[in-house]
Amino acid sequence: MTHFDLVIIGTGSGNSVIGPEFDDWSIAVVEDGKFGGTCLNVGCIPTKMYVHPAELADAGRHSARLGVTQRLEAVDWPGMRDRIFGRIDAIETGGRAYRAGDECPNVTVFAGRGTFTGHKRLRVDLHDGSTAEITADRWVIAAGSRAVIPDIPGLSDGSAPFHTSDTVMRIDDLPRSVVIIGGGYIAAEFGHVFSSFGTEVTQITRSPQLLRSHDEDVSAAFTAAASARYRVLAGANPSSVKALGEGGVSLVVDTEDGPVTVEAELLLVATGRVPNGDRLAVDRTGVDLDESGRVVVDAHQRTTVDGIWALGDVCSPWALKHVANHEARVVKHNLAHPEAPVAADHRFVPAAVFTDPQIASVGWTERELVARGIPYVAKKQWYADIAAGWAREDTHNFLKVLADPATGHLLGAHVIGPEAATVIQPLIQGMHFGQTAHEIARGQYWIHPALPELVENALLGLPAPTGPAAATA
Numbered sequence: 130m131t132h133f134d135l136v137i138i139g140t141g142s143g144n145s146v147i148g149p150e151f152d153d154w155s156i157a158v159v160e161d162g163k164f165g166g167t168c169l170n171v172g173c174i175p176t177k178m179y180v181h182p183a184e185l186a187d188a189g190r191h192s193a194r195l196g197v198t199q200r201l202e203a204v205d206w207p208g209m210r211d212r213i214f215g216r217i218d219a220i221e222t223g224g225r226a227y228r229a230g231d232e233c234p235n236v237t238v239f240a241g242r243g244t245f246t247g248h249k250r251l252r253v254d255l256h257d258g259s260t261a262e263i264t265a266d267r268w269v270i271a272a273g274s275r276a277v278i279p280d281i282p283g284l285s286d287g288s289a290p291f292h293t294s295d296t297v298m299r300i301d302d303l304p305r306s307v308v309i310i311g312g313g314y315i316a317a318e319f320g321h322v323f324s325s326f327g328t329e330v331t332q333i334t335r336s337p338q339l340l341r342s343h344d345e346d347v348s349a350a351f352t353a354a355a356s357a358r359y360r361v362l363a364g365a366n367p368s369s370v371k372a373l374g375e376g377g378v379s380l381v382v383d384t385e386d387g388p389v390t391v392e393a394e395l396l397l398v399a400t401g402r403v404p405n406g407d408r409l410a411v412d413r414t415g416v417d418l419d420e421s422g423r424v425v426v427d428a429h430q431r432t433t434v435d436g437i438w439a440l441g442d443v444c445s446p447w448a449l450k451h452v453a454n455h456e457a458r459v460v461k462h463n464l465a466h467p468e469a470p471v472a473a474d475h476r477f478v479p480a481a482v483f484t485d486p487q488i489a490s491v492g493w494t495e496r497e498l499v500a501r502g503i504p505y506v507a508k509k510q511w512y513a514d515i516a517a518g519w520a521r522e523d524t525h526n527f528l529k530v531l532a533d534p535a536t537g538h539l540l541g542a543h544v545i546g547p548e549a550a551t552v553i554q555p556l557i558q559g560m561h562f563g564q565t566a567h568e569i570a571r572g573q574y575w576i577h578p579a580l581p582e583l584v585e586n587a588l589l590g591l592p593a594p595t596g597p598a599a600a601t602a
């Protein structure tokens with residue numbers, strides 16, 4: 130049994146908790162998978178390294194209406210894959226070596242799966258077949274989440290081959306056809322990537338629209354855009370999956386028009402992720418999970434046990450890297466300064482879907498405002514009505530801003546269109562710094578004729594605030 134000052138379980142954002150302020154602490158890091166976690170190895174980074182070449186491959190679809198005809202000649206999938214993972218794997222190896230090496234003399238890396246066996250006591254089943262037992266005064270649970278595999282005959286019994294986002298980016302060849310189950314972030318991004326590279330895509334979603342957690346107008350516009358690019362079976366439920374040989378699959382899908390058979394070379398399952406707290410048996414150390422399986426934390430990222438903190442996907446309703454990173458900074462501060470703890474700021478968590486059209490959002494949707502009875506005013510600003518949108522002959526994309534009718538403070542913003550994830554940033558900033566729509570719009574220059582003019586025009590299009598703040602705005 131070895132005792133540490135601090136144990137960190139998970140090396141995604143958990144790895145960034147370690148800093149010079151803890152140089153005199155003995156620290157154990159427990160990692161069962163790849164060093165660096167989901168974002169680096171199988172998440173944000175490799176997906177976006179595929180998304181950018183996908184945009185280039187798909188450029189001809191947008192350029193034709195501008196008078197430029199271009200044809201995709203070839204996609205070197207193995208070359209792309211090796212370039213992407215050549216970089217990522219080197220960072221993984223380097224990160225592990227750094228933590229385990231002489232530069233971090235106070236850190237011990239345990240490569241294996243941790244499971245709590247009692248109060249602040251962890252067994253680690255090490256990859257070399259041995260076992261370690263560790264205890265500590267302080268703990269950080271940063272064990273992330275895992276893909277959910279739905280209970281569909283053929284999938285749940287393992288008789289049909291399938292991929293998740295963990296494996297699909299490393300396949301040897303670009304498949305001729307892909308069927309994707311799921312209507313969320315991962316399905317949208319891979320639908321875009323594969324379709325841009327010339328793969329025939331079928332996406333199956335049980336809800337009537339894709340990206341249904343987004344603003345309704347955005348979700349409807351994206352469903353229309355995706356359906357124009359590839360086959361979308363909405364309101365559909367796969368009832369069985371069968372192996373066809375050489376990795377291929379045949380699915381029976383229940384649709385409104387009756388059962389449909391879908392065949393493809395490759396099946397990607399993208400039906401959500403669940404937090405990993407259950408696998409750690411956190412209950413044995415006294416840490417509570419909520420009804421969704423998330424580790425329960427307070428505003429300071431403290432779990433229900435004194436001295437145990439949690440961060441990221443294992444506890445957060447936002448399974449997003451920037452949230453995990455923010456929470457890691459909060460945990461780091463609170464570990465170092467227990468006398469002056471800070472709270473995490475989850476007021477305005479933005480998100481983006483890197484598909485085409487790109488999507489970004491922050492704050493409430495109209496649906497959520499209506500459900501909560503919060504009064505609001507809205508302005509939908511079309512890309513088509515700003516100069517940078519004319520240059521693109523954009524016809525379908527927009528930014529919707531939602532504001533408090535009395536004060537002019539922003540309540541939400543939802544963009545679908547070119548560079549949405551970048552275009553939205555001034556609105557995220559304005560919300561964080563408590564600026565009114567008018568202050569954001571008129572308190573600065575907007576470069577003409579650039580895409581952020583979409584933001585300026587949307588804000589100026591909101592009705593003038595009616596309350597006392599209007600006088601100062």
Ligand SMILES: Cc1cc2nc3c(=O)[nH]c(=O)nc-3n(C[C@H](O)[C@H](O)[C@H](O)COP(=O)(O)OP(=O)(O)OC[C@H]3O[C@@H](n4cnc5c(N)ncnc54)[C@H](O)[C@@H]3O)c2cc1C
Nearest residue numbers: 139141142161162166167172173243273441442448449450
């Ligand atoms: C395909 C995909 C694309 C994504 N794209 C984006 C994006 O563009 N932008 C964005 O903001 N977010 C994105 N995300 C989400 C983002 O990756 C996660 O929110 C983020 O990585 C979570 O970080 P974390 O530190 O909480 O967990 P992780 O990075 O998952 O780290 C947890 C670590 O804990 C380890 N672990 C788990 N259980 C144990 C155990 N019992 N013992 C030892 N070790 C254990 C795991 O091996 C893992 O390495 C994406 C996710 C996926 C799957």
Ligand SMILES: NC(=O)c1ccc[n+]([C@@H]2O[C@H](COP(=O)([O-])OP(=O)(O)OC[C@H]3O[C@@H](n4cnc5c(N)ncnc54)[C@H](O)[C@@H]3O)[C@@H](O)[C@H]2O)c1
Nearest residue numbers: 279311312313314315316335399400401402448481482483
């Ligand atoms: N750009 C980004 O920030 C980004 C990219 C990828 C992933 N992520 C994060 O990872 C999380 C997981 O992504 P995801 O796309 O797997 O989950 P998701 O929650 O976004 O979507 C899951 C989808 O699967 C559908 N589904 C669930 N069970 C099903 C079933 N049995 N049959 C058919 N459809 C079913 C749901 O209706 C939903 O459409 C996201 O919520 C997000 O937080 C973020």
